[in-house]
Amino acid sequence: MLPLREVVARIIRLRQQGRGQLTLLAVCPNSSAVLEAAVMVAANNSTPMLFAATLNQVDRDGGYTGWTPAHFVRELQTHAASYACRTPLYPCLDHGGPWLKDRHTTERLSLAETMAEVKASLTACLEAGYALLHIDPTVDRELPPGQAIAIETVLERTVELIAHCEAERQRLGLDPVSYEVGTEEVHGGFANLDSFRGFVHGLRRRLDEEGLGEAWPCLIVGKVGTDLGNPVFDPVVARRLYEIVAPLGSLIKGHYTDWxxxxxxxxxxxxxxxxxxxxxxxxxxxxLEELSAREADM
Incomplete structure (x- = not known):
């Protein structure tokens, strides 16, 4: 299976050569039915697909789906075999960062505690064979309410988590993994282009300084207008963000593409x-509601 960062590089080349315009769909596997349906669609349409699982959904404790990372990957592989899917299916982590698992907030974990938990989960994802890890330290529950996290803090924690992943990957003898980084819209993402540009170039510098240049992310989350309350995508902003990251070998990934x-x-x-x-x-x-109503009428 072609690594995702190589897939992204090919998409960039196709666009630059005027030979194609492609966007990868990332399905959040929030139930067995959704996972199976997505694999069936990928098989029927001969298209690659990403499966982006949050730590609330899939984690070492089973998440709300009951799947550990290893179990999730096995389920994905089982459905792929059942539907004779021959196109790449990429298991991915979505929102891997401090306090982005609800339990970390409800249990009032400290920064050190939530970072330790996230690192353990990142290791589990690597062991399970995840293809993409979204590193997302854009939430800080220790800040006063309403105070946005500083870009420098996000950069520092992003590099720390990527460094952990790379050390663990090498310890486990695994092939290179692809990374996704960037801002999270709900929790105060970097909304303007200058802040976004500062984050991207700051991350490039920090990774190079730490000898982690080869771990440069192939996908960077951008604020492109959509959220759970706004289904209108802003292509003008998206194009500007593309022009910032494409020369670095990355593409923009949009969250909240629902509806x-x-x-x-x-x-x-x-x-x-x-x-x-x-x-x-x-x-x-x-x-399910419709089926329940039918059953009640029987």
């Missing part, structure tokens, strides 16, 4: 990836 009104604008503007999760959960809920 988006203009999906065709994603590949047209150079978006590399798009996450969809709550929309699938809603559809599954509505289907």
């Amino acid at each position: 988006v009104e203009n999906p065709a604008a994603y590949p047209e503007s150079g978006m590399g990836g798009a996450n969809v999760g709550p929309e699938f959960t809603t559809e599954e809920y509505l289907a």
